[in-house]
Amino acid sequence: MTTFSTVQSIEQAWDQRRRSQTDEPRQVTERRERSVRKILADGLPTTRHEEWKYTSLRPLLEKGFVLNGSVKSNAVHPDVDRLVQSKKQAYSLVLVFIDGCLDQDLSDKSALAAIGFKTLSQAESEYDADWWDAWQSAPGMTGLFAAMNAGFARNGAVFKIKKNQIVDKPLHILHIATPGSSSEVSATRLVFALEDGAKLRVVEEFIAIGSTTSGWSNGLTQFKLGALADCGYYRIVSAPDLFHTGSVSVVLDRGSCFETFSLLAGCRLARVNVDVKYTAPDAECIINGLYLTRHNEHVDHHTCVDHQVGYCRTHQLYKGILNDESRAVFNGKIFIRKDAQKTEAYQTSKNLLLSKAAEIDAKPQLEIDADDVKASHGAAIGSVDPLELFYLQSRCIGRAEAMAMLCRGFADDVVMRLKDDSAKRLLNARVADWFAQEVRRAGASS
Amino acid sequence: MAEIVKESLTDREYKYGFETQIETEFFPKGLSEDIVNLIADKRNDPPFVREFRIKAYRHWLTLKEPTWADVSYAPVDFQEIRYYSAPKSKKGGEGPKSLDEIDPELLETFNKLGIPLSEQKRLTGVAIDAVFDSVSVGTTHQEELAAAGVIFCSLTEAIQNHPEIVEKYLGSVVPYKDNYYAALNSAVFTDGSFVFIPKGVRCPLDLSTYFRINARETGQFERTLIVAEEGSYVSYLEGCTAPMRDENQLHAAVVELVALEKAEIKYSTVQNWYAGDKEGKGGIYNFVTKRGICQGAHSKISWTQVETGSAITWKYPSVILKGDHSAGEFYSVALTNNKMQADTGTKMIHIGKNTSSRIISKGISCDDSRNTYRGQVKIFPSAENARNFSQCDSMLVGDRCTANTHPYLEVKNDSAIVEHEATTSKISADQIFYMKSRGIDEEGAVSLLLHGFCKDVFKTLPLEFSVEAVKLLEMKLEGSVG
Incomplete structure (x- = not known):
């Protein structure tokens, strides 16, 4: 058992895996090893790497x-x-x-x-x-x-x-x-x-x-x-x-x-x-x-x-x-x-x-x-836009709901572009869930 | 069409590529703490400047040359550069007291560059500080400016005559720890311009500095400091050229602008350093740190640049918007041809409330050149109602050039509105056809389209520079354009 913390931990985990998985065909192990070697050669990125400038691995490593x-x-x-x-x-x-x-x-x-x-x-x-x-x-x-x-x-x-x-x-x-x-x-x-x-x-x-x-x-x-x-x-x-x-x-x-x-x-x-x-x-x-x-x-x-x-x-x-x-x-x-x-x-x-x-x-x-x-x-x-919010509120829609409505419109713009109908329905349902939680949250806090 | 444009571009010669034969004194090649001390001795630096240099040099030793920019070049050998080179003064020791004492050879050089120092003094409404290699050789219109309370002189003079102002602001916007080239510049800077506009004064003249690299194997490390006190205004222009050489020369400048409450600084650059020949041999490495701070409320800093030269450009004029309601602007036209590489853009750092910034960048790349826009817009949590608009357009002429756009938008306040737009285009056959059908020939049509493409930027330049910039662009594209 090796936990993901440093680049060495990956090497260790790999060694353990190779020893335990003896029944795997050799070329499969070699192919996997090439990927692992690549990580070992590069090391773990920090926020000083351009690709990782805004996302730190730390929370993941700490877990x-x-x-x-x-x-x-x-x-x-x-x-x-x-x-x-x-x-x-x-x-x-x-x-x-x-x-x-x-x-x-x-x-x-x-x-x-x-x-x-x-x-x-x-x-x-x-x-x-x-x-x-x-x-x-x-x-x-x-x-x-x-x-x-x-x-x-x-x-x-x-x-x-x-x-x-x-x-x-x-x-x-x-x-x-x-x-x-x-x-x-x-x-x-x-x-x-x-x-x-x-x-x-x-x-x-x-x-x-x-x-x-x-x-x-x-x-x-x-x-x-x-x-x-x-x-x-x-x-x-x-x-x-x-x-x-x-x-x-x-x-x-x-x-x-x-x-x-x-x-x-x-x-x-x-x-x-x-x-x-x-x-x-x-x-x-x-x-x-x-x-x-x-x-x-x-x-x-x-x-x-x-x-x-x-x-x-x-x-x-x-x-x-x-x-x-x-x-x-x-x-x-x-x-x-x-x-x-x-x-x-x-x-x-x-x-x-x-x-x-x-x-x-x-x-x-x-x-x-x-x-x-x-x-x-x-x-x-x-x-x-506060004006849009105000307009909806003036039509007797509560602030939280109005907020959700506007955001929903913003989100729908991209969801509705999907070509596949069943995917569109599914994604739409997930987005609706998220907004429902959002309105509940706002209701609970107000 | 592309062929005609291309041909004319590659055949253009660099008009300012001559070299002035003038007796110069210079330091041995190489950089060490001794050289830094020698520069300080030579310039009779007060202790605070010497200390600043030494600290910067020691810090520089700990740094690595940055590699993140989208440019490639052979590493610079910092021991092969002369860090001080100056035309020998006839009087020996002392610098020229007035323009009449300047070596006629030098005056002739500036005449040839279209900057007649003595004539300019009488005829036009622009005060000029001329910097030749490491030193300032003369500043015009000083009396007239002094009457308004404006201080416009070389940084060397300012350090001697107004040390209290220099000490207060030197390194306050670009600290010596800022980056690799800023640290290098802080250690070995030799001259540059100094501008101080006192409270409530609207500078009566446009101020201008002309930078010329002449000597072989030297680097130019000038440092410009502009301070605009409460409610003042200044428009400052900068131009640059260098002789044609097979070797690469380094130009690592630092420019610091400080705008206090309700002050406005307008800084315009027409950069035309030698860009190297068709094969990309020679040319200036232009590694410059330019930054302004809108310290007070309602202050404004505006950068305009027309970049047409340098083998490699690495330059990001930035504005720190610290004062509430302050505004920053960046207008840029960058033209690259042959094997030039430009990585340029800006940073707008919003800290104060109701701050706004605007970025207009136009890149034209031709031949085998690389033209990169790299810009950052950062909205701090404290910047309530910050507003930014960026537009970065690229035009490609020929199929071997590259145009890249790397905007970084970092927003930490929900009341901010940040917009970024970028497009890439080429001059389309339809557009040319349309204009030809209206009786405009192909060259005229291309010229018109390019002018249209760059119009947003050119219109922000002061009149004299606007004319020069248009001429410069036309010269670079001559044959088919204009």
Whole structure:
């Protein structure tokens, strides 16, 4: 048992893991080791690193999460079943992870098999080294948490969607943290390979049972889209005491289309990296996000879109509403490389501060090496317009409700842009939950 | 179209690349505490200045050269630079008492640069301080300014004649610990301009300093200090050139502005240091720290810069908005061509209530150059109702250049309104076609578009400089533009 505190602790944990996991194929161990070595070579970042300027690892290090706990049998919490059943009613394709462990009994095995499902360990031994190396060199994989996941994640799932296969029902991946999970890192890795013309919708949801469950989930989600493939990926985190780090890595081929939305509505500390790379022309990526924060929450979004080829389009909109002493960080990078002519890239970050002590650090960034492109970015930070508030109050709407109404309008602007209806409904419900809590809170305090 | 523009850009020659053959005295190369002491001896520094230098030098030794800027260059060898170089005074020892005593060779140099010191004195309404390598060679219009109570002289004179003011403000805005180059400058600064506008005075003339690097293997480390007392106003202009050389020369200046209650300082720069040749050989490394503080309520500091020279520019004129209702402005046009690299922008630090700031930055990059905007807007919790607006536009000419934008917005107060906008564009064929259809030739059309692109900035320059800036831009883009 080694707790995550220093870079040495990672080395120690790795040594222990290597000694205990003797049944793993050698090339798998070596591949994992490469990721770990990368972390050891870089060391742990401090706020002096540009990428970590506004987010300190300290709260995470102080918690002392166990890096290599024993694989435990799923401690069945009475609420888990109920939760999963309710999800199953709404979605027909469900995959469940409890405290980072894949629960095959709760998941729909037969339906999953139809979309090329394998567990991570199955896929590691069945798919060859070249296949895995390509995933290993995907964008964003050198980041600290992506590398930690690639090195240590024991659980996960790999999907191969066949050529022209259209999966019409959304795949719902549920990560549930139970009260017993608090001291361990739950690292899960998801890999989605969409062949040419395939279509898939994925919802990945991180929730906790019990309001004070404070584990750490470190997820890695990877996508590779073949020509003309179409994929939607919606990520929801709502677990107020959870530490959440996530890495999303996307590689797009000719004419493919990727839509993603990241909703952070409650977590103690979150850092989500999204890395997108275009490898052929005419692909499109829509990256949207919404973060709703209160208390002393800290959420950090880092996105990086790399236009290596021309004729691709990126649309990015991130919005945030910050209350209490919470803090949000947004860093959006768009690179347009030398040969990426005719690129279109638009990035916007908008933020509402609802309290004196809230803080936002926004850094929208453009790096352009090609001349025939359309690129813009914008950032705006402000508060609710007192005149708008006054108008609503003059119409007999209470202050708290009026506030929520205005903020809701602000948030809906980004949620309503989603192309996928079922995802839109789900996200909308989560946002509504958050605002309902907000109104209750305001009612309780007044 | 791009071809025509490109061709003209690469073929432009640097007009101010001549070298003046003048007898100079200089220190041996290298930097050590002895050299720092020698500079202090040479300039007859009072103890507080000498102490400031030594502290800065010792601190500098503990620092590492910063690498975060988006520029790449061979590391500077600080032992290969001369830290003092001055034209030899004919009288020996003493500096020239009046303009008539200045070496005619020097006057001729400034004439050639279009800054006729003696003529200027009589004809135009601008007072000039001319800095040649490490020393100020002359300041015009001193009597007229003195009558208004304005002190405008070289920093050396100010240290001798007004030590109490210098001691109070030197290092108060840019402390010697601020950054690597500020520490270096604090240790070895040689001359620069000093401006003091007393309470309630509106400076009758525009003040101007012209910086010229001439000697080989020297660095220029000037330090400018401007203090505007309650209710005063001053407009200050700065221009720079250097000879064409194959080696890189270092220019590490510090500029400090202090605006007290209801004072206003307008600081304009037209920077045209030698930028190196087509292959990127030679040119000035321009590593400058410029910062102003709006100390009093209702004060205002406005920076305008037109950056057309230097092999590498590393410059962030900033404003600390400490006084309530104070305002900061930053207007910039940065043109890079050939292999120039510019990493420039601003910092607006909002501390006082109801403070406002405005940033307009226009970057034009051509050929193989890199043009980066890097700006920070920071709103402290105390800055109630702070307001910021930033606009950063880039124009790319040719497909080998780079335009980057790195804004940092840090807001810790909910009543603040911060906006940032950035766009990237090129001169489109449609625009050119439209103008050609109206009988304007292609060169004229490009020129018009560029002027339009930069208009927001040019209109804030004082008239004389506005003309010069437009000319400079045209010269750089001559052949197809204007």
